[in-house]
Amino acid sequence: MEALFSSLLGNVDWYEIWLATLDTLLMLGGSLLFTIILGLPLGVLLFLSGPRQLFENGPLYAALSFVVNVLRSLPFIILLIVMIPFTVLITGTSLGVAGAIPPLVVGAAPFFARLVETALREVDRGIIEATQAMGATTRQIIFSALLPEARPGIIAAITVTAITLVSYTAMAGVVGAGGLGDLAIRFGYQRFQTDVMVVTVVLLLVLVQVLQSVGDRLVTHFSRK
Amino acid sequence: MIEFHQVHKTYRTGGRDVPALQPTQLEIASGEVFGLIGHSGAGKSTLLRLINRLEEPSGGRILVNGEDVTALDADGLRRFRQRVGMIFQHFNLLMSKTVADNVAMPLRLAGIRSRSEIDARVAALLDRVGLKDHARKYPAQLSGGQKQRVGIARALATEPSILLCDEATSALDPQTTASVLQLLAEINRELKLTIVLITHEMDVIRRVCDRVAVMDAGAIVEQGPVTEVFLHPKHPTTQRFVLEDEAMDESEMHDDFAHVPGRILRLTFQGDSTYKPLLGTVARETGVDYSILSGRIDRIKDTPYGQLTLALIGGDMAAAMTRLQAADVHVEVLR
Structure with missing residues (x-):
């Protein structure tokens, strides 16, 4: 049994796999964190400045929308390369986990911001009106009513964004970011080591499944139905 | 205020x-x-x-x-x-x-x-x-x-x-x-x-x-x-x-009353007068007969009220009208 296992997966260096998995998780965690830090306020701003909203502001909304659309329309693989000088500027390197996080964040934050905007639009206007009628400040409306009410939607948005980031991290291998995707490309594809390819794909699949089911569970929990 | x-x-x-x-x-x-x-x-x-x-x-x-x-x-x-x-x-x-x-x-x-x-x-x-x-x-x-x-x-x-x-x-x-x-x-x-x-x-x-x-x-x-x-x-x-509110259709109501003989009145009672035995008293004293065509006795918040549509027949109609109007009742002649 063990012989069969090792002959089938002869090229797999489990230590390498472990390191790559760790890199993928680090890239995912780091980029998700910064995506939320940047994307959440951006999404709130998009929502508030949008048509018929609390701070309706046509020019601001148009400008934010334009930036978001431009960033979202760039294929991630192009963004990775275009971003290199900027990445070096803020992290000192364009390689490894640190080098991958800036392009990942720039790629995912606009996407996440749009999802947040949509989640906030789902909040019943009556709830905002009721909160206004209680004499809430705008800050209180955002933090005591809008964000708690949109929480299930925002968690779903984080889940979708995290899964998108998993696939982005795989691409980031192209610019020397490391991680499972990098392993799959360098060994599985370029050296025809199909077994390495299979193992990395299975690991990525497990990661996505775990993210999705944790996200779904949190959404159900916070829906309070 | x-x-x-x-x-x-x-x-x-x-x-x-x-x-x-x-x-x-x-x-x-x-x-x-x-x-x-x-x-x-x-x-x-x-x-x-x-x-x-x-x-x-x-x-x-x-x-x-x-x-x-x-x-x-x-x-x-x-x-x-x-x-x-x-x-x-x-x-x-x-x-x-x-x-x-x-x-x-x-x-x-x-x-x-x-x-x-x-x-x-x-x-x-x-x-x-x-x-x-x-x-x-x-x-x-x-x-x-x-x-x-x-x-x-x-x-x-x-x-x-x-x-x-x-x-x-x-x-x-x-x-x-x-x-x-x-x-x-x-x-x-x-x-x-x-x-x-x-x-x-x-x-x-x-x-x-x-x-x-x-x-x-x-x-x-x-x-x-x-x-x-x-x-x-x-x-x-x-x-x-x-x-x-009364779920009544006025035109339908008038059609129904078309063949009712006599004079048709709408009486509105309000407050204490609602529960007084006025109709019986007036009928006895003036000899008119009455039939109730439609009506409602209810409360408006805490005030009791009644609103009755009646047909009056025979007897001393004029006396009956005077008597009703003298009581604490609002009288409208519908026909």
Whole structure:
């Protein structure tokens, strides 16, 4: 049994796999964190400045929308390369986990911001009106009513964004970011080591499944139905 | 006291000015339950929202207890809103917060930090609206009537002097409506709270309101004490509302009475006269016979009333009429 296992997966260096998995998780965690830090306020701003909203502001909304659309329309693989000088500027390197996080964040934050905007639009206007009628400040409306009410939607948005980031991290291998995707490309594809390819794909699949089911569970929990 | 001085409101949609409220003069006394009735689009919702400036007036002045609400700055407006409770047709509770946290929300927004103070207030409020066992539930686990009770508790949290009710019972079934209205009447009585409510159902007005204004096309077309407006409606819109409430079709009614002989009268009793044995006495004394064609004996808030349509036949008709008119009864000759 063990012989069969090792002959089938002869090229797999489990230590390498472990390191790559760790890199993928680090890239995912780091980029998700910064995506939320940047994307959440951006999404709130998009929502508030949008048509018929609390701070309706046509020019601001148009400008934010334009930036978001431009960033979202760039294929991630192009963004990775275009971003290199900027990445070096803020992290000192364009390689490894640190080098991958800036392009990942720039790629995912606009996407996440749009999802947040949509989640906030789902909040019943009556709830905002009721909160206004209680004499809430705008800050209180955002933090005591809008964000708690949109929480299930925002968690779903984080889940979708995290899964998108998993696939982005795989691409980031192209610019020397490391991680499972990098392993799959360098060994599985370029050296025809199909077994390495299979193992990395299975690991990525497990990661996505775990993210999705944790996200779904949190959404159900916070829906309070 | 809430006063409207030439308040009007115009919306701008698609480059066109749409008047929502014609210049309006209105006074609502402290401690009364004031009803605004009208069909959708009549401007009642706009009028209600002008009071706490969820709608900004296009012109005119609104005074609440002598304070010019229209002149308040953002900060003043927030403090003013904390003294005005509001409940809604669709309750507008936060689904993400428990019943207790929903009720605590206005207190927290008003800057009350003390946990024990908040807990005590919330417990007392939930007790008042009959929901003390539901504090830890989420709104999704409650029935419509219970949700509205949470809404009421929340609106009362900051001990406001005014409660605005936006179609508060329109999403509820008749039985639940009755119990929510009863709660509102109770609150009005015990807390001396001014209640302004809007509705499209005359029955709601009849059950809880002291005075009513009827709105049509952005203007108040008739107003007065509910007994007066309900029993002697003058404007066609008011008459329609009263008939809707009685589920009567006037033309159908007249067809039915076409072959009834004699004189047809409508008698309106109000207050103590409602329960006096007047008809029997008059019939005996003047020898007229009567048959009751239709009628209703009920209450308007706390005032009993009766309204009967009768046919009078034979006897001394003139004496009977004089006798009826002399009694504390309003007589209308229909035919």
